[in-house]
Amino acid sequence: MRIAVFGAGGVGGYFGGRLAQAGQEVIFIARGAHLEAMRDVGLRVESLKGDFRVQPVQATDDPAQVGEVDIVLVAVKAWQVPEAAQLMRPMVGEQTCVLPLENGVEAPDQLAEVLGSPPVLGGLCHISAFVAAPGHIKHVGIEPHITLGELDGRRSQRTENLRLAFEQANIWAKVPEDIQVAMWEKFLFIAAISGVGAVTHAPAGIVRQIPGTRQLLEEAMHEILALSKARGVNLPDGVVAKTMAFIDNLPSSVTASMQRDIIAGKPSELESQNGAVVRMAGKVGLPTPVNTFLYYSLLPQEKRARGELQF
Numbered sequence: 001m002r003i004a005v006f007g008a009g010g011v012g013g014y015f016g017g018r019l020a021q022a023g024q025e026v027i028f029i030a031r032g033a034h035l036e037a038m039r040d041v042g043l044r045v046e047s048l049k050g051d052f053r054v055q056p057v058q059a060t061d062d063p064a065q066v067g068e069v070d071i072v073l074v075a076v077k078a079w080q081v082p083e084a085a086q087l088m089r090p091m092v093g094e095q096t097c098v099l100p101l102e103n104g105v106e107a108p109d110q111l112a113e114v115l116g117s118p119p120v121l122g123g124l125c126h127i128s129a130f131v132a133a134p135g136h137i138k139h140v141g142i143e144p145h146i147t148l149g150e151l152d153g154r155r156s157q158r159t160e161n162l163r164l165a166f167e168q169a170n171i172w173a174k175v176p177e178d179i180q181v182a183m184w185e186k187f188l189f190i191a192a193i194s195g196v197g198a199v200t201h202a203p204a205g206i207v208r209q210i211p212g213t214r215q216l217l218e219e220a221m222h223e224i225l226a227l228s229k230a231r232g233v234n235l236p237d238g239v240v241a242k243t244m245a246f247i248d249n250l251p252s253s254v255t256a257s258m259q260r261d262i263i264a265g266k267p268s269e270l271e272s273q274n275g276a277v278v279r280m281a282g283k284v285g286l287p288t289p290v291n292t293f294l295y296y297s298l299l300p301q302e303k304r305a306r307g308e309l310q311f
Contacts, residue, residue: 010129012075013137022169037135047139068093078272085114122179145172149179192220194258195294205252
C-alpha cells in the first residue's frame with residue numbers, strides 16, 4: 001500500500017514508522033526541524049514495544065508532490081484538521097481511504113466537508129507518545145492500538161484490508177460493530193483526563209489518587225456519557241467504571257497531549273475536547289458543569305497561546 005501520514009508527531013510518527021518498518025510505502029507530511037531530521041538521519045522510534053529506526057524516510061512538507069495514495073492517516077492536532085483537509089486534496093483519489101486518528105469526535109465530519117463522505121472513515125487510536133527531539137519519537141505508555149470503521153456501520157473490504165495492514169506492522173487494530181460508540185468511548189476518556197490534568201498540572205497517577213480530582217474525572221465522564229445518549233450514541237452504562245479502571249492502570253507519570261500543550265503555552269485541542277462537550281451540550285440543552293468549569297478555566301491560557309490575549 002502507498003500510505004501518506006499527515007502529521008508526523010507522536011501518533012503519526014509511531015504508527016507510520018511501524019508501517020514503514022513492515023515494508024509499506026509510507027510518505028510523511030511534516031515540517032520544520034522534524035522534517036529535516038527525518039530526511040537527514042531517518043526516523044528513530046523509542047518504544048516500550050521495542051526501539052527501531054526507519055532510514056531512509058520519505059518525507060515532504062508539500063502534499064501536492066506526493067500524488068494519490070491508498071491511505072491517508074490524519075495525525076495532526078484536532079484543531080488543524082480543517083486546514084489539513086484542504087492540503088491533502090491532491091493525495092485523495094477515488095479509491096483513497098482517509099483515516100482520522102485525532103482526539104475528539106468531530107474530525108470525520110470536518111474531513112467530509114472538504115473531501116466528500118466516500119473516502120472518510122471513522123477512527124481513533126490509543127497511545128502515549130511524543131516528539132522527544134527532531135526525528136525522534138518516544139512511546140512512553142499505553143498499548144498502541146487503532147480502531148477504525150465505516151461511519152455508517154457497514155462492514156467493508158477496505159476496513160478489513162486496513163486492519164490487516166496494521167496487524168502485519170505489529171499494530172493491534174480492530175473494526176468494531178459501531179465506530180461511533182468507539183469514538184465516543186475514547187472521547188469520554190481523553191476529554192476528562194486532558195481537562196482535569198491541564199487544570200491541575202498533575203499526571204494521571206496524582207489525579208486518580210486524590211479523592212477530589214478523581215471525582216472531577218468521574219463527573220466529567222458522566223456528563224459526556226449523558227451527551228452521547230442525547231446525540232443517539234448508545235455508550236454502555238458501565239463505560240465510566242471501565243474507563244476509570246483503565247486510568248488506574250496507566251503509568252503514574254502519563255499526561256495527555258492537550259495537557260502538555262497547555263502547560264507549555266502552545267495552542268491545544270481544548271476546543272475539540274472540553275470545548276466540544278460544552279458546545280454540543282448547549283445545542284441540546286444539557287448541563288455540563290464540570291466540563292464547563294474545565295473549559296473556561298483553561299480558555300484564557302488557550303487564547304494567550306493563540307495570540308488572542310496578552311497577560
